[in-house]
Amino acid sequence: MKDIPDLQHPVAAAAEQSPSPPPPDTRPAAARRLSRVKERIIEALLLLAAFSSVAITVGIVGTLAYESSTFFAHVPLKDFLTDTLWTPLFASPRFGILPLVMGTLVTTAVALTVALPVGTIVAIYLSEFAPGTVREVIKPALELLSAVPTVVYGYFALQFMSPLLQKLIPGLPTFNMLSAGVVMGIMIIPYVSSLSEDAMRAVPMSLREGAYALGANRIITALKVVYPSAFSGIVASYILAISRAIGETMIVAIAARMPPNLTADPSEPAATITAFIVQVSLGDLPHGSIGYQSIFAAGITLFIMTLIFNILGYMLRKRFREVY
């Protein structure tokens, strides 16, 4: 929103504001009216384009709600939330979402164990320690990490990380949540480091100078002054990372695999919500079957989980902007 005065015709407004007389509009009245109509039409079209994003959201929420409502007509919500088996395609299907949620939580936890500490340290290093030229090179290079297609990361997790971890942890199966989570964590390092670094750099220099004047060194200043001052921005980056990890699909679909497995042990294979949706979509699923509806039930669970974190992050970002 720019502070251009809201005018129907700028020339007319100029007449109100400026002492010198405006150049007379010599066009015939019909041409002027036509151009005004044209402006209106263009503005309406642009508004329509902006509104398309709202239509997409309505489409997402509507589709998820509609398709899963038929699912919940068959499956009681209580079973969905408490049953410990998820076997929607079996002859005697069970519909407990818990194993899938557990798989998602475990891979997310592994990813965050990697991404949050490493990302934060990188952010502190880039913002408080690294010389400007190093930062200019390292930051875009790190951001390339998030440009690599996730299917390539899946390949990397299965073909590189998993054999590597098998050497360290004997008895680790080829498909496991650990290698998927570690690779996912490395992928989301730049989400944490870039946003946190932006937040830390927004902390006024005077705060740092105050700390230095009291005899603090760089690391104490970074940890005790800069980090707390930028905290809401940093937490917003953490939340973005969490929401990315929950929604990540291809890495876990390739490297953690199937079947749904209610376990908290990251060294086991298990399906996440996203991996289940991919697995089912690969098969030929008749429209309207319970298997078809089950991916929407899984999808709405995923959507709600990420939505909570997104709203939290949005609120924190808003607050962070208002601080300085």
Place this chain on the structure above:
Amino acid sequence: MSDFKRIIAKRKRQDFIFNIVGIVCTLIGILTLGALLVDLFLDGLPRLNLGFFTHFPSRFAEQAGILSSWVGTLLIMLVTAATAVPLGVAAGVYLEEYARKNWLTNLIEINIANLAGVPSIVYGLMALGLLVYQFRLGQSILTGGLTLAFLILPIVIVATREALRTIPQGIREAAYALGSTKWQVVRHHLLPYSIGGTMTGIIIALSRAIGETAPLITIGALTFIAFLPPPPIKSQAPFVSFEWLWSPFSVLPIQMFNWVSRPDQAFVVNAAGAGLVLILITLSLNAAAIVIRYRVRKRIKW
């Protein structure tokens, strides 16, 4: 006094240690990227010959190629760009230049921020329920392209807005002073001046779309396709045909996923080949974006 010196030495040591820790952590990211590239190159490079690009997928790993999937990726990207670019730029222009501060604008802004955080697979579910079955577009190139267009729309909108925001207010006021209408200001000044930033955003968005796999699997893209979509040019009038929009498709990341999931090591090598092609495309798009951003920043001095 020696106490004081000891404290200073200790604090300097702390800083030094953290400096090392910081460099090591930064290297974790950089080295992983390096390891990933080297791993793909070692496994995949021997597979990259002409036949790999001109053959359809096959039961025999040595004869299998990525013809149908790179054609699919290309066509999907055409649909995606043709949809997301005009829509996203128009939306960005509206929000930055036209929108008044009211509840509707607020709603659209919150919505865009939220859309950017929706997992890509959820877009796939939406497209499956809405585009494939409600609108009966089928599991076609059109559906796939639209799905990815929805997915990258927030990125294009945000990039357009940021590019417009860098244009000084004086440019707009000068144009208004000469009697321009709002649209004339946008059309003749703001869009041309912001093209660098917008292009950067569009390229990054498209590179993201090229690597997207999950939403396309969800709408039912095929993993094994041994034919090409009908050609867009015909010998009889009207010479152009849009039949290809309705054709089933596969794309590079799906082809790679299909190969990497097989136990046979020969197919895993194919997966590395496809992955190498994919990563070279996305990295060169990102490099192009960085170059454009750099050159625009150097050229423009308001």
